[in-house]
Amino acid sequence: MNMIKSNFSIKDLENLSGIKAHTIRIWEKRYNLLSPNRTDTNIRYYSLESLQKLLNISFLNKHGIKVSKIAKLSNQEIAAHVREIASREKLEDHAINTFKMAMINFDQILFYNTYNSLIETRSFSNIFYNVFLPLLNEVGLLWQTSTITPAHEHFLSIHIKQKILLNIERLQLLEPKPNSRTYILFLPENEIHDIGLLFINYKLRSKGYHSIFLGESIPMNNLSYLLDFFNHITFVTYFTVAPEEEKIAEYLSEFNKLLLKQDNKLFVLGQKAKTILPEHLPKSISVSNSIKNFINQL
């Protein structure tokens, strides 16, 4: 039934669950928590079920249940405890684990079921801030440590994007505020991480602002055509991997010269934006350290 290759090294489990490999070995020795298969040469490798179980164990452990107690429970009992705690405590941690499993297994159904049960009790924005953003953050790290493949990351981000688009679609009937500024959302060249920006697009529209989403990898020159169409532009961009750190200052000053005429402004968000020193920026350029802060200051 499950066609996904599912062999995980102990390092993979450490990365995915946050439990140190050392501790996993100790748990196996002391409590027989997991019984990994071994290669001919005695190296541990784990099944998807083991990963599932470890994620559940680490969830219970973080909620104060002693590992020695957990060890006495069967897999079913463990799963039942997780469901019970997840239903009365913060749903976030558990949901993140479930989304992770959905990603590793390329399980669309699990993704949608998890999302649907979250959306029953909370707003889309709430889910995005408290579940999707921390999840994407973790997944970025998993990718760096090659615990997961780019395909996994794509799978996850495409479904998150789909949810954002769905919510934007529902807003189309809102009449934009008259005389409001125009927000132009774009990513610089070689930058393709557009989820944050897409969510900003959703928030801007839900607040009735006029926004234009241009998406990934837009050369600066292309933006200058927009100056003929709109006044009072606020550009919004998001630096995750591009531009390179040494070139950010140059990029911003060129942007300022070329596009920030009259009262146009630029907001920069994202991981790379954190390296920018605000003192050296012209008045027309601002840095925001999170999507939430950016939205709240509108």
Next chain:
DNA sequence: TTACCAATCCTGCCACTAGG
């Protein structure tokens, strides 16, 4: 191919800390 090297994993041990 072979020889070597660095990284990683294995087990087992001891020591430290935090909390009951």
Next chain:
DNA sequence: CCTAGTGGCAGGATTGGTAA
């Protein structure tokens, strides 16, 4: 005190890559 978790180290094996 005991328990649980973490960290470090030793000593050996495996692995993948690279130079001879």
